[in-house]
Amino acid sequence: MAGHDHDHDHEHGSELSETQLRVRALETVLTEKGYIDPTALDAIIEAYETKIGPRNGSVVVAKAWTDPAFKKALLEDATKAVASMGHMSRVGDHLVAVENTPKRHNMIVCTLCSCYPWEVLGLPPVWYKSAPYRSRAVKDPRGVLDDFGIKLPKDTEIRVWDSTAETRFIVLPMRPAGTEGWSEEKLADLVTRDSMIGTGLPKAP
Amino acid sequence: MSYLSHADLGGQPGHGPVLPEPEDLRFHADWERHALALVLAMGATGSWNIDMSRAARETLPDYLRLSYYQSYVVTKASERA
Numbered sequence: 001m002a003g004h005d006h007d008h009d010h011e012h013g014s015e016l017s018e019t020q021l022r023v024r025a026l027e028t029v030l031t032e033k034g035y036i037d038p039t040a041l042d043a044i045i046e047a048y049e050t051k052i053g054p055r056n057g058s059v060v061v062a063k064a065w066t067d068p069a070f071k072k073a074l075l076e077d078a079t080k081a082v083a084s085m086g087h088m089s090r091v092g093d094h095l096v097a098v099e100n101t102p103k104r105h106n107m108i109v110c111t112l113c114s115c116y117p118w119e120v121l122g123l124p125p126v127w128y129k130s131a132p133y134r135s136r137a138v139k140d141p142r143g144v145l146d147d148f149g150i151k152l153p154k155d156t157e158i159r160v161w162d163s164t165a166e167t168r169f170i171v172l173p174m175r176p177a178g179t180e181g182w183s184e185e186k187l188a189d190l191v192t193r194d195s196m197i198g199t200g201l202p203k204a205p
Numbered sequence: 206m207s208y209l210s211h212a213d214l215g216g217q218p219g220h221g222p223v224l225p226e227p228e229d230l231r232f233h234a235d236w237e238r239h240a241l242a243l244v245l246a247m248g249a250t251g252s253w254n255i256d257m258s259r260a261a262r263e264t265l266p267d268y269l270r271l272s273y274y275q276s277y278v279v280t281k282a283s284e285r286a
Contacts, residue, residue, distance in 0.1 A: 022278050023236040026243060035250055041242040048241065049231060111215030113259055114273065123231060123241070129273045131220040138215045147223040162215065165255050193228045 053122035054193035057170055060085065060120055061196065062187035064097075065175040075099060078170065082120060093165070095120070099172045100198075104157045107144075107198030108169040109137035115163035117170050121196060128197065138162065148199045171198040178205045212263035237274040244277050 030036045060082055064071040074081040078097040095117055098106040110116065111134045116124040127133050137144050141158045145151070152158070161169040173195040179187060182205075194200025214220070232238050248258070261280040265271065271279060 020236045023239045036246045044242040045238045132223045135214040135217040135220045
Protein backbone atom coordinates (compact mmCIF):
# COMPACT_ATOMS: atom_id res chain seq x y z
CA MET A 1 0.00 0.00 0.00
CA ALA A 2 0.96 3.62 -0.04
CA GLY A 3 4.20 4.21 1.74
CA HIS A 4 5.58 7.49 2.86
CA ASP A 5 7.40 8.86 -0.11
CA HIS A 6 8.65 12.23 0.99
CA ASP A 7 11.14 12.30 -1.78
CA HIS A 8 9.49 13.01 -5.06
CA ASP A 9 10.62 16.60 -5.30
CA HIS A 10 14.22 15.87 -4.61
CA GLU A 11 15.36 12.68 -6.24
CA HIS A 12 19.12 12.74 -6.54
CA GLY A 13 21.17 10.32 -8.58
CA SER A 14 23.50 9.75 -5.69
CA GLU A 15 20.99 8.31 -3.27
CA LEU A 16 18.61 5.43 -3.58
CA SER A 17 15.17 6.69 -2.72
CA GLU A 18 12.37 4.50 -1.48
CA THR A 19 10.76 4.75 -4.90
CA GLN A 20 13.92 3.70 -6.71
CA LEU A 21 14.24 0.69 -4.44
CA ARG A 22 10.62 -0.21 -5.00
CA VAL A 23 11.02 -0.11 -8.79
CA ARG A 24 14.12 -2.30 -8.60
CA ALA A 25 12.36 -4.78 -6.35
CA LEU A 26 9.34 -4.95 -8.64
CA GLU A 27 11.52 -5.46 -11.68
CA THR A 28 13.37 -8.28 -9.94
CA VAL A 29 10.24 -10.01 -8.69
CA LEU A 30 8.44 -9.78 -12.03
CA THR A 31 11.51 -11.00 -13.89
CA GLU A 32 11.94 -13.95 -11.53
CA LYS A 33 8.30 -14.87 -11.92
CA GLY A 34 8.78 -14.87 -15.68
CA TYR A 35 6.39 -12.02 -16.48
CA ILE A 36 8.94 -9.75 -18.05
CA ASP A 37 12.24 -9.81 -19.82
CA PRO A 38 14.62 -6.97 -18.83
CA THR A 39 15.80 -6.57 -22.43
CA ALA A 40 12.20 -5.93 -23.46
CA LEU A 41 12.07 -3.14 -20.88
CA ASP A 42 15.13 -1.55 -22.47
CA ALA A 43 13.47 -1.76 -25.89
CA ILE A 44 10.32 -0.09 -24.56
CA ILE A 45 12.31 2.73 -22.95
CA GLU A 46 14.31 3.26 -26.13
CA ALA A 47 11.16 3.42 -28.25
CA TYR A 48 9.67 6.12 -26.04
CA GLU A 49 12.88 8.13 -25.99
CA THR A 50 13.64 7.99 -29.68
CA LYS A 51 10.67 6.90 -31.82
CA ILE A 52 7.36 7.67 -30.19
CA GLY A 53 7.35 11.41 -29.71
CA PRO A 54 5.71 14.63 -30.86
CA ARG A 55 7.62 14.56 -34.15
CA ASN A 56 4.97 12.08 -35.33
CA GLY A 57 2.29 14.67 -34.68
CA SER A 58 4.33 17.47 -36.26
CA VAL A 59 4.51 15.50 -39.49
CA VAL A 60 0.75 14.96 -39.45
CA VAL A 61 0.12 18.69 -38.92
CA ALA A 62 2.56 19.71 -41.66
CA LYS A 63 0.86 17.34 -44.08
CA ALA A 64 -2.54 18.79 -43.19
CA TRP A 65 -1.16 22.28 -43.87
CA THR A 66 0.02 21.36 -47.35
CA ASP A 67 -2.45 18.72 -48.53
CA PRO A 68 -6.13 19.79 -48.44
CA ALA A 69 -7.42 16.27 -49.10
CA PHE A 70 -5.40 14.94 -46.16
CA LYS A 71 -6.59 17.77 -43.95
CA LYS A 72 -10.20 16.95 -44.77
CA ALA A 73 -9.60 13.27 -44.03
CA LEU A 74 -7.84 14.15 -40.77
CA LEU A 75 -10.71 16.29 -39.54
CA GLU A 76 -13.24 13.64 -40.55
CA ASP A 77 -11.48 10.65 -38.98
CA ALA A 78 -8.08 11.29 -37.45
CA THR A 79 -7.61 7.65 -36.42
CA LYS A 80 -7.88 6.56 -40.04
CA ALA A 81 -5.91 9.47 -41.50
CA VAL A 82 -3.01 9.00 -39.06
CA ALA A 83 -2.99 5.24 -39.63
CA SER A 84 -2.72 5.90 -43.38
CA MET A 85 0.65 7.57 -42.69
CA GLY A 86 1.97 4.40 -41.15
CA HIS A 87 2.18 5.55 -37.53
CA MET A 88 1.90 2.83 -34.99
CA SER A 89 -1.25 3.26 -32.94
CA ARG A 90 -0.29 2.36 -29.42
CA VAL A 91 -3.53 3.32 -27.75
CA GLY A 92 -5.59 2.00 -30.63
CA ASP A 93 -8.78 3.98 -30.05
CA HIS A 94 -10.41 7.11 -31.42
CA LEU A 95 -8.27 10.07 -32.26
CA VAL A 96 -10.04 13.35 -33.01
CA ALA A 97 -8.29 16.33 -34.61
CA VAL A 98 -9.66 19.75 -33.67
CA GLU A 99 -8.80 22.71 -35.88
CA ASN A 100 -7.73 26.12 -34.68
CA THR A 101 -9.07 29.07 -36.65
CA PRO A 102 -8.79 32.84 -36.17
CA LYS A 103 -12.10 32.59 -34.28
CA ARG A 104 -11.55 29.46 -32.22
CA HIS A 105 -8.62 28.07 -30.24
CA ASN A 106 -8.68 24.49 -28.97
CA MET A 107 -7.00 22.96 -25.92
CA ILE A 108 -6.89 19.37 -24.75
CA VAL A 109 -6.90 18.05 -21.20
CA CYS A 110 -7.74 14.89 -19.30
CA THR A 111 -9.38 16.06 -16.08
CA LEU A 112 -9.73 12.54 -14.69
CA CYS A 113 -6.38 11.05 -15.53
CA SER A 114 -3.69 11.50 -18.16
CA CYS A 115 -5.34 10.37 -21.41
CA TYR A 116 -3.24 11.68 -24.25
CA PRO A 117 -2.64 10.74 -27.89
CA TRP A 118 0.62 8.85 -27.31
CA GLU A 119 0.87 7.64 -30.88
CA VAL A 120 1.21 11.20 -32.20
CA LEU A 121 2.59 13.15 -29.23
CA GLY A 122 4.59 10.59 -27.24
CA LEU A 123 4.53 10.66 -23.47
CA PRO A 124 2.48 13.39 -21.81
CA PRO A 125 4.47 16.13 -20.06
CA VAL A 126 4.41 16.25 -16.27
CA TRP A 127 2.27 19.39 -16.17
CA TYR A 128 -0.40 17.71 -18.34
CA LYS A 129 -0.79 15.04 -15.66
CA SER A 130 -0.64 17.52 -12.80
CA ALA A 131 -3.50 18.73 -10.62
CA PRO A 132 -3.08 22.42 -11.56
CA TYR A 133 -3.56 21.78 -15.29
CA ARG A 134 -6.30 19.18 -14.95
CA SER A 135 -8.35 21.27 -12.54
CA ARG A 136 -8.00 24.67 -14.16
CA ALA A 137 -7.92 24.00 -17.94
CA VAL A 138 -11.69 23.48 -17.94
CA LYS A 139 -12.47 26.44 -15.70
CA ASP A 140 -9.95 29.10 -16.57
CA PRO A 141 -8.30 28.18 -19.89
CA ARG A 142 -7.16 31.76 -20.48
CA GLY A 143 -5.42 31.77 -17.10
CA VAL A 144 -3.71 28.50 -17.97
CA LEU A 145 -2.58 29.92 -21.33
CA ASP A 146 -1.17 32.84 -19.36
CA ASP A 147 0.99 30.37 -17.38
CA PHE A 148 2.43 29.35 -20.76
CA GLY A 149 2.96 32.95 -21.82
CA ILE A 150 0.25 32.73 -24.49
CA LYS A 151 -2.16 35.61 -24.98
CA LEU A 152 -4.99 35.26 -27.46
CA PRO A 153 -7.27 38.01 -28.74
CA LYS A 154 -10.19 38.62 -26.37
CA ASP A 155 -12.78 37.61 -28.94
CA THR A 156 -11.14 34.26 -29.73
CA GLU A 157 -13.34 31.48 -28.41
CA ILE A 158 -11.44 28.84 -26.44
CA ARG A 159 -12.81 25.33 -26.61
CA VAL A 160 -11.45 22.72 -24.19
CA TRP A 161 -11.68 19.01 -24.98
CA ASP A 162 -11.68 16.54 -22.09
CA SER A 163 -10.08 13.27 -23.16
CA THR A 164 -11.14 9.79 -22.13
CA ALA A 165 -9.60 6.36 -22.34
CA GLU A 166 -11.49 5.86 -25.60
CA THR A 167 -11.31 9.28 -27.27
CA ARG A 168 -8.22 11.43 -27.45
CA PHE A 169 -7.60 14.72 -29.21
CA ILE A 170 -4.90 16.51 -31.12
CA VAL A 171 -5.02 20.21 -31.95
CA LEU A 172 -4.41 21.21 -35.55
CA PRO A 173 -2.78 24.62 -35.07
CA MET A 174 -2.97 27.43 -37.64
CA ARG A 175 -0.23 27.51 -40.23
CA PRO A 176 2.06 30.47 -39.54
CA ALA A 177 1.98 33.31 -42.05
CA GLY A 178 5.05 33.68 -44.21
CA THR A 179 5.51 29.96 -44.86
CA GLU A 180 4.07 29.86 -48.38
CA GLY A 181 5.81 27.27 -50.53
CA TRP A 182 7.58 25.57 -47.61
CA SER A 183 8.14 21.81 -47.70
CA GLU A 184 6.32 19.55 -45.27
CA GLU A 185 9.59 18.75 -43.55
CA LYS A 186 10.47 22.40 -43.00
CA LEU A 187 6.94 23.14 -41.79
CA ALA A 188 7.06 20.21 -39.34
CA ASP A 189 9.99 21.91 -37.59
CA LEU A 190 7.66 24.77 -36.64
CA VAL A 191 5.09 22.50 -35.01
CA THR A 192 5.77 22.32 -31.28
CA ARG A 193 4.31 19.69 -29.00
CA ASP A 194 2.48 22.33 -27.00
CA SER A 195 0.90 23.74 -30.17
CA MET A 196 -0.74 20.33 -30.65
CA ILE A 197 -2.00 20.33 -27.05
CA GLY A 198 -3.23 23.89 -27.42
CA THR A 199 -1.06 25.39 -24.69
CA GLY A 200 1.30 26.82 -27.28
CA LEU A 201 1.47 28.12 -30.82
CA PRO A 202 3.69 27.00 -33.70
CA LYS A 203 7.08 28.70 -33.95
CA ALA A 204 7.28 31.77 -36.15
CA PRO A 205 9.14 31.19 -39.43
CA MET B 206 -21.07 2.13 -2.83
CA SER B 207 -17.65 2.54 -1.33
CA TYR B 208 -15.65 3.40 -4.43
CA LEU B 209 -13.79 6.63 -3.72
CA SER B 210 -11.87 8.25 -6.56
CA HIS B 211 -9.47 11.11 -5.92
CA ALA B 212 -9.09 11.84 -9.62
CA ASP B 213 -12.06 14.04 -10.50
CA LEU B 214 -10.13 17.30 -10.55
CA GLY B 215 -11.98 19.26 -13.25
CA GLY B 216 -12.89 22.70 -11.91
CA GLN B 217 -11.41 22.21 -8.43
CA PRO B 218 -9.90 25.40 -7.02
CA GLY B 219 -6.65 25.81 -5.19
CA HIS B 220 -4.15 23.68 -7.10
CA GLY B 221 -1.93 26.61 -8.07
CA PRO B 222 -0.33 27.62 -11.36
CA VAL B 223 0.70 25.23 -14.13
CA LEU B 224 4.46 24.84 -14.32
CA PRO B 225 5.55 24.39 -17.95
CA GLU B 226 8.75 22.50 -18.74
CA PRO B 227 11.01 22.23 -21.80
CA GLU B 228 9.45 19.97 -24.43
CA ASP B 229 12.42 17.65 -24.65
CA LEU B 230 12.31 16.73 -20.97
CA ARG B 231 10.93 13.18 -20.91
CA PHE B 232 11.81 11.82 -17.47
CA HIS B 233 12.95 13.34 -14.20
CA ALA B 234 14.79 10.31 -12.84
CA ASP B 235 15.98 7.04 -14.26
CA TRP B 236 13.54 5.01 -12.15
CA GLU B 237 10.67 6.72 -14.04
CA ARG B 238 11.84 5.10 -17.27
CA HIS B 239 11.78 1.71 -15.56
CA ALA B 240 8.41 2.31 -13.93
CA LEU B 241 6.89 3.17 -17.31
CA ALA B 242 8.46 0.17 -19.04
CA LEU B 243 7.38 -2.20 -16.26
CA VAL B 244 3.79 -1.04 -16.44
CA LEU B 245 3.66 -1.25 -20.24
CA ALA B 246 5.31 -4.68 -20.28
CA MET B 247 2.98 -6.00 -17.60
CA GLY B 248 0.01 -4.44 -19.40
CA ALA B 249 0.94 -6.55 -22.42
CA THR B 250 0.63 -9.71 -20.33
CA GLY B 251 -3.11 -9.05 -20.00
CA SER B 252 -2.97 -9.23 -16.20
CA TRP B 253 -5.25 -6.22 -15.99
CA ASN B 254 -7.05 -3.82 -18.34
CA ILE B 255 -6.91 -0.03 -18.51
CA ASP B 256 -9.95 0.46 -16.29
CA MET B 257 -8.49 -1.78 -13.59
CA SER B 258 -5.20 0.09 -13.55
CA ARG B 259 -6.91 3.49 -13.54
CA ALA B 260 -9.15 2.42 -10.67
CA ALA B 261 -6.16 1.14 -8.74
CA ARG B 262 -4.35 4.46 -9.13
CA GLU B 263 -7.21 6.88 -8.55
CA THR B 264 -8.29 5.22 -5.30
CA LEU B 265 -4.87 5.52 -3.68
CA PRO B 266 -5.37 7.56 -0.50
CA ASP B 267 -2.44 9.85 -1.28
CA TYR B 268 -3.22 10.07 -5.02
CA LEU B 269 -2.73 13.83 -5.11
CA ARG B 270 0.59 13.76 -3.33
CA LEU B 271 2.20 11.07 -5.45
CA SER B 272 3.87 11.95 -8.72
CA TYR B 273 2.48 10.19 -11.79
CA TYR B 274 5.12 7.48 -11.99
CA GLN B 275 5.08 7.02 -8.23
CA SER B 276 1.41 6.18 -8.47
CA TYR B 277 2.33 3.56 -11.09
CA VAL B 278 4.83 2.01 -8.75
CA VAL B 279 2.73 2.10 -5.60
CA THR B 280 -0.18 0.56 -7.50
CA LYS B 281 1.86 -2.26 -8.95
CA ALA B 282 3.53 -2.95 -5.63
CA SER B 283 0.20 -3.23 -3.87
CA GLU B 284 -1.45 -5.52 -6.40
CA ARG B 285 1.56 -7.55 -7.45
CA ALA B 286 1.30 -11.15 -8.41
